[in-house]
Amino acid sequence: DTAVSQTPKYLVTQMGNDKSIKCEQNLGHDTMYWYKQDSKKFLKIMFSYNNKELIINETVPNRFSPKSPDKAHLNLHINSLELGDSAVYFCASSQTGTSGYTFGSGTRLTVV
Amino acid sequence: KQEVTQIPAALSVPEGENLVLNCSFTDSAIYNLQWFRQDPGKGLTSLLLIQSSQREQTSGRLNASLDKSSGRSTLYIAASQPGDSATYLCAVRLNNAGNMLTFGGGTRLMVKP
Numbered sequence: 001d002t003a004v005s006q007t008p009k010y011l012v013t014q015m016g017n018d019k020s021i022k023c024e025q026n027l028g029h030d031t032m033y034w035y036k037q038d039s040k041k042f043l044k045i046m047f048s049y050n051n052k053e054l055i056i057n058e059t060v061p062n063r064f065s066p067k068s069p070d071k072a073h074l075n076l077h078i079n080s081l082e083l084g085d086s087a088v089y090f091c092a093s094s095q096t097g098t099s100g101y102t103f104g105s106g107t108r109l110t111v112v
Numbered sequence: 113k114q115e116v117t118q119i120p121a122a123l124s125v126p127e128g129e130n131l132v133l134n135c136s137f138t139d140s141a142i143y144n145l146q147w148f149r150q151d152p153g154k155g156l157t158s159l160l161l162i163q164s165s166q167r168e169q170t171s172g173r174l175n176a177s178l179d180k181s182s183g184r185s186t187l188y189i190a191a192s193q194p195g196d197s198a199t200y201l202c203a204v205r206l207n208n209a210g211n212m213l214t215f216g217g218g219t220r221l222m223v224k225p
Contacts, residue, residue, distance in 0.1 A: 031211050043201065043215040055212070090155065094211055100146045101203075101213060105155035 004104040023091030032074035118216035133187040135202030
C-alpha cells in the first residue's frame, strides 16, 4: 500500500498551459509539502501545509498554488507554465512533533 | 538562513570498502536530521532519522551520527555493495514553523563490483 502517491508520474505540456499534480497520503500525517528538484538535483521546499496554516517559500512564484480538499490530499496547481518550471516535483508528508518525512515518487514535469 | 553542505559531491569505491559521507549545516538549532537515498529517476527513501537529542542511529550496515554543536553529521556505510550505488541526501529540519526540510546537494555514490 503506497504511503504517499503522486499522479501523474510524467507530465509534458506546452508553455502557457495550466496543470495540476495530485498527491495523497494514507499515513494519517497532519502536514504535507511540495518540493521541487531542479536539473542540478537540488531539492527545495515550495510549500508546507496543515489544516492550520500554509507556509510558502518566498521564492515560489504566485503561479503556483497548493490546494487541499482534505487532510490526506495536497494538490499543486500551476498557472501559465514556463520553460523554467520543468523539474521533478515531490510531495511529502510528516506528523508534527514526531516522525521524519515520507516522500512520494515524484512527478517529472517537462514544459515545451 | 540554514545552509546544508555535503562532501564529497561524488564518490567511487570498490565493493567491500567502508565509507563515510559528510553533511554540515550552519544553524545548529535543528529539530532533527534525516538521511535519504535517491536512486536515478526515483523518489526519496528515508534511511535514518536522528532527533536533535540523539547522537547516532543505526540500521543494518548504516550508521549516522550527529554533532549538533559543530553542525555536522556523518553517514557511515560498512562493507559497501554495488546495490548501495545511489545519491545520498542529508536534510535538516529547524525548530520553526512549517516543519520544512533544508537539503544538502547530495553525494553521488558508485560502488564498483
